[in-house]
Amino acid sequence: MTSTEQLIEAIVYSYDSMTWVTWLIMFLGVFQSVRGFGVAYRDNKTYADMKANKDKTGISQFYTGIVASVLTVFVFFIPYLMK
Secondary structure: OOHHHHHHHHHHHHHHOOOHHHHHHHHHHHHHHHHHHHHHHHOOOOHHHHHHOOOOHHHHHHHHHHHHHHHHHHHHHHHHHHO
C-alpha cells in the first residue's frame, strides 16, 4: 500500500468515525486557529514585527494559532491512529 493510499484511507476512516463531540472539538480548534492568527496579524505585518513588538500578545496568539492547528489535525486523525 502506497503512502497516498494510506493517507486516503486515514482521511476516509477518520471522517466516517467522527461523532458530534469530534465535530465540536474540530470547530473549536479551527475557530481558535483563525482567531489566534487574526489577533497576531492585526497590529503586526510580519513575524519579525511580532517578535520586535513590546506587546507580546501578537506572538503569543501566533503560537496559539499554530498549536490549535496542529491539535485540530491530530484530533481529526485520532480514530485512525487508535485503529
